[in-house]
Amino acid sequence: MDYDRSIxxxxxxxxxxxxxxxxxxxxxxxxxxxxxxxxxxxxTGEYSNDSFIGxxxxxxxxxxxxxxxxxxxxxxxxxxxxxxxxxxxVDAIYARGVTRAQFAVYTxxxxxxxxxxxxxxxxxxxxxxxxxxxxSNYLDAKLVVGAHNYVMGxxxxxxxxxxxxxxxxxxxxxxxxxxxxxxGGNVESSVDAKVVLALFLRREHRYDDARALMHELAARYPRxxxxxxxxxxxxxxxxxxxxxxxGYRKIWQNGREGKYGNLxxxxxxYALGELLRGQKDxxxxxxxxxxVGEVSDPDPEVQQKANLAAGEMYDLLQQRDxxxxxxxTVLAENGSTAPAEAARKHIKEAYRE
Numbered sequence: 001m002d003y004d005r006s007i008x009x010x011x012x013x014x015x016x017x018x019x020x021x022x023x024x025x026x027x028x029x030x031x032x033x034x035x036x037x038x039x040x041x042x043x044t045g046e047y048s049n050d051s052f053i054g055x056x057x058x059x060x061x062x063x064x065x066x067x068x069x070x071x072x073x074x075x076x077x078x079x080x081x082x083x084x085x086x087x088x089x090v091d092a093i094y095a096r097g098v099t100r101a102q103f104a105v106y107t108x109x110x111x112x113x114x115x116x117x118x119x120x121x122x123x124x125x126x127x128x129x130x131x132x133x134x135x136s137n138y139l140d141a142k143l144v145v146g147a148h149n150y151v152m153g154x155x156x157x158x159x160x161x162x163x164x165x166x167x168x169x170x171x172x173x174x175x176x177x178x179x180x181x182x183x184g185g186n187v188e189s190s191v192d193a194k195v196v197l198a199l200f201l202r203r204e205h206r207y208d209d210a211r212a213l214m215h216e217l218a219a220r221y222p223r224x225x226x227x228x229x230x231x232x233x234x235x236x237x238x239x240x241x242x243x244x245x246x247g248y249r250k251i252w253q254n255g256r257e258g259k260y261g262n263l264x265x266x267x268x269x270y271a272l273g274e275l276l277r278g279q280k281d282x283x284x285x286x287x288x289x290x291x292v293g294e295v296s297d298p299d300p301e302v303q304q305k306a307n308l309a310a311g312e313m314y315d316l317l318q319q320r321d322x323x324x325x326x327x328x329t330v331l332a333e334n335g336s337t338a339p340a341e342a343a344r345k346h347i348k349e350a351y352r353e
Contacts, residue, residue, distance in 0.1 A: 003034035021078040097127030146178025248272035286313035315351040
């Protein structure tokens with residue numbers, strides 16, 4: 001998650017290989033993921049169900065959006081140039097599929113244009129299926145094909161029938177099998193496949209299998225707090241509240257010790273507060289929510305949600321003065337959000353479960 005340094009390195013790579021679309025794709029991916037993280041859209045738990053479709057985060061930076069579109073156009077130009085010379089250039093087809101996949105992410109999560117995202121995702125799948133036709137051992141191509149198969153296979157029956165009419169189909173089992181192949185291979189996309197596989201396993205309520213993947217990645221990338229955070233979330237989902245709480249506290253402590261740099265590890269305190277809230281331990285829950293404000297530059301969305309939640313805990317503890325202060329803080333932070341609307345209601349009438 002050292003995005004700035006990653007982007008610097010990929011910039012150098014693109015300068016050394018100006019005609020290689022793969023170099024452009026790597027830079028594109030790094031810039032896009034950094035922006036998604038800045039927007040607050042990198043918490044895998046939000047994608048464990050379909051609620052993310054209606055959940056908007058902070059808007060994307062217009063300059064970054066323009067940069068991403070320029071990189072997509074540059075990569076596509078290089079790919080088409082190579083494919084014009086050799087239509088069966090497997091690396092160029094693969095690169096085009098990666099560009100389309102990244103643009104699908106862009107249109108979905110930055111533009112929130114779902115049908116456009118679907119078109120790009122379908123194009124990416126077709127490219128990578130073509131790659132596998134030309135070279136069945138091109139394991140990286142199974143990431144996009146596997147992910148798309150799972151998504152198509154997860155659609156309601158009525159929707160499956162509709163998409164089948166335009167030539168789309170999918171199988172959850174095939175999708176998971178492909179992702180396992182990539183995750184178990186020693187290829188560039190193996191780590192990506194483990195992340196996607198863990199997400200899909202969580203949606204299937206196969207929490208232990210998903211947690212094993214997160215545990216492995218947490219050990220491999222100790223400066224990335226998202227992996228141990230997801231492991232703790234999965235423990236919470238399986239009823240292991242004590243172990244989950246210990247996981248959240250460990251992330252918090254590591255963050256306080258500087259192990260995550262300037263990353264927003266304070267989300268672990270918010271998650272701890274939510275866990276304790278579910279146990280009706282309102283006093284310790286409020287204390288956990290208050291911890292979010294102890295970091296020097298907390299994520300504004302997390303901070304506002306934590307202040308609202310702390311106020312609600314104080315109301316339940318019948319500490320109305322403290323609750324009112326928290327609600328006023330929520331309104332001062334940003335008065336046009338869902339937490340702000342809830343704070344206005346609680347100011348008029350104390351929160352009750």
